[in-house]
Amino acid sequence: MSDGARWSAGAVARTLGISPTTLRTWDRRYGLGPRTREEGKHRRYDDVDVATLRRMLELTGQGVSPAAAATMARGGAGPVPDVHDFIRAATQLDAPRLGRLATELIGALGVVDAWESVLTPFLVELGERAVEESGGVGVEHVASNALLTVLRRVGDPLEGGRLPALMAAAPDEQHTLPLEALGAALAERGCASRNLGARVPAGALLAALDVLAPRCVVLWAHDTARARLVPLAKVAATRTILLLGGPGWDRVALPAGVHRVHTLHGCVDEVLTHSGRSS
Structure with missing residues (x-):
């Protein structure tokens, strides 16, 4: 630790036992970087920043997805919905709850991390159940329609120039x-x-x-x-x-x-x- 309660990126990486590349990725992808940055100077972390990163490590070590762990480490409102939450709502054919869960999940993690860490495993499990269980196809269709509604609400950017x-x-x-x-x-x-x-x-x-x-x-x-x-x-x-x-x-x-x-x-x-x- 140097400069009072300020840590260099290298010192943080060594203290937490992670690589500088991981530290940079967490900063870029999840916003777990220094809360304040001084223009023209190297990044410096304070004790709160380091505590947040330490919490991130603890949560990922417990099997929490990095995106969800980052939300929780930053002081989010608690655990985000997981696969089991979605499965319970789907098996009850509770489309409104599925919509609320998906909205909450995407709001916490963003579309990409929500899709890759929770929604894809959820849909895979539903697909397997549809093959094995009577009525499984109906459950799968209710879930798909609920997710479709939420995904289409994310936004509709204006097009300008060549379509991306x-x-x-x-x-x-x-x-x-x-x-x-x-x-x-x-x-x-x-x-x-x-x-x-x-x-x-x-x-x-x-x-x-x-x-x-x-x-x-x-x-x-x-x-x-x-x-x-x-x-x-x-x-x-x-x-x-x-x-x-x-x-x-x-x-x-x-x-x-x-x-x-x-x-x-x-x-x-x-x-x-x-x-x-x-x-």
């Missing part, structure tokens, strides 16, 4: 909630997008690309047979960055220059980068 992202599901592909999450995550960052929705025929996709000329097109496929119906070579030949999400592309031959994206966070980064925005 056009999203579409493969022909006959009905799983589109990941695209809705992407649209919400981009909206949260003030980035406009357009979603063509489910079961987009090849001709309709190419026509939309011709009209809109987006910087990126994001195509989602959960199933390989449906992924193979997409005219990838023709899309790749347009003036757009082609991003592919979903497990349906795993066994599909891809044209050169096509980008696979495996997480919502990664897809958001790609769209923002290729649109000339920083993430």
